[in-house]
Amino acid sequence: MTVLVTGGAGYIGSHMAHALVDRGEDVMVLDNLSTGKEWVVPQEASLLVGDVGDADLLADIFDTHDIDSVIHFAGSISVPESVEKPLAYYDNNTCRTRTLIEAVARASVKRVIFSSTAAVYGIPEKFPVSEEALPNPITPYGRSKLMSEWMLQDTARAHGLRYVALRYFNVAGADPRGRTGQCTENTTHLIKVACQVALGLREKMLVFGDDYDTPDGTCVRDFIHVVDLISAHLKALDHLRAGGEGGVFNCGYGHGHTVREVIDTVKKVSGVDFPVEVAPRRPGDLPAMVAAVDKLRDTLGWEPEMDDLEEIVASTLAWERHLQRHTPKDAA
Numbered sequence: 338m339t340v341l342v343t344g345g346a347g348y349i350g351s352h353m354a355h356a357l358v359d360r361g362e363d364v365m366v367l368d369n370l371s372t373g374k375e376w377v378v379p380q381e382a383s384l385l386v387g388d389v390g391d392a393d394l395l396a397d398i399f400d401t402h403d404i405d406s407v408i409h410f411a412g413s414i415s416v417p418e419s420v421e422k423p424l425a426y427y428d429n430n431t432c433r434t435r436t437l438i439e440a441v442a443r444a445s446v447k448r449v450i451f452s453s454t455a456a457v458y459g460i461p462e463k464f465p466v467s468e469e470a471l472p473n474p475i476t477p478y479g480r481s482k483l484m485s486e487w488m489l490q491d492t493a494r495a496h497g498l499r500y501v502a503l504r505y506f507n508v509a510g511a512d513p514r515g516r517t518g519q520c521t522e523n524t525t526h527l528i529k530v531a532c533q534v535a536l537g538l539r540e541k542m543l544v545f546g547d548d549y550d551t552p553d554g555t556c557v558r559d560f561i562h563v564v565d566l567i568s569a570h571l572k573a574l575d576h577l578r579a580g581g582e583g584g585v586f587n588c589g590y591g592h593g594h595t596v597r598e599v600i601d602t603v604k605k606v607s608g609v610d611f612p613v614e615v616a617p618r619r620p621g622d623l624p625a626m627v628a629a630v631d632k633l634r635d636t637l638g639w640e641p642e643m644d645d646l647e648e649i650v651a652s653t654l655a656w657e658r659h660l661q662r663h664t665p666k667d668a669a
Contacts, residue, residue, distance in 0.1 A: 573637060
């Protein structure tokens with residue numbers, strides 16, 4: 338039986354592919370390589386270069402391979418970009434996911450794990466935010482992901498599909514074995530950007546707004562190490578295979594750090610006191626976003642192993658240094 342990982346050449350998807358291979362799973366990666374990198378896909382996995390919105394290609398995959406489960410990462414992830422290019426986000430995140438779900442239903446595949454986001458909550462009334470909070474996304478990115486959750490929910494009712502939608506908070510860090518990490522050019526991920534500034538890869542660090550109602554005026558985010566996030570996916574897969582009920586689950590640590598705290602930690606771990614400037618707030622940014630993770634712990638039996646900001650920063654720095662030394666030409 339094969340696990341199909343869409344977007345498996347991307348940041349989180351490649352970590353998923355490695356984790357599945359590590360435990361002996363047969364893995365197929367589907368990625369159009371628009372942002373993903375072929376060289377981060379484990380050699381033991383089969384890579385098919387193609388688009389998750391290609392219905393004919395999906396039909397061929399499900400007809401010719403014994404797909405046990407689908408883990409769907411393929412999509413666009415930038416909140417500010419989604420505000421500027423909403424139709425592109427509805428196309429890539431919603432329409433193409435609908436094509437995948439239809440192919441899954443036609444092939445009678447019974448298990449799907451979906452990469453969702455805390456952006457579906459919009460501006461919660463209280464923190465930490467639980468899965469019981471009413472979704473009210475305020476950006477096209479969040480709306481595009483919530484629409485996909487709804488499609489999965491409705492398809493599950495109609496076709497016997499069981500699914501888990503994991504709502505990510507802020508994912509950071511890299512594979513401790515140095516096999517993969519965040520490779521996206523011009524990324525907006527805070528910890529990666531700060532590490533690049535510390536290593537001289539960017540001129541300066543921008544803080545987007547310092548007048549929020551938070552302890553130091555900068556945004557508060559719940560940062561989860563990618564290794565712990567992938568652990569949640571493995572727990573979800575095992576849960577579904579054992580016949581467990583699906584649903585939505587937050588993925589975070591249940592506590593947050595301000596932007597300034599993150600920057601100070603990067604300075605401490607790197608030993609570099611790099612320049613920081615305050616810039617205007619960005620559209621779609623929330624003052625704070627922290628997860629309630631009781632459901633993930635209680636239902637899936639998940640426990641974090643890398644809940645330490647310095648450890649997250651250290652693994653990101655190690656990956657950035659690795660990229661400086663060893664990045665293949667196609668990653669430039």
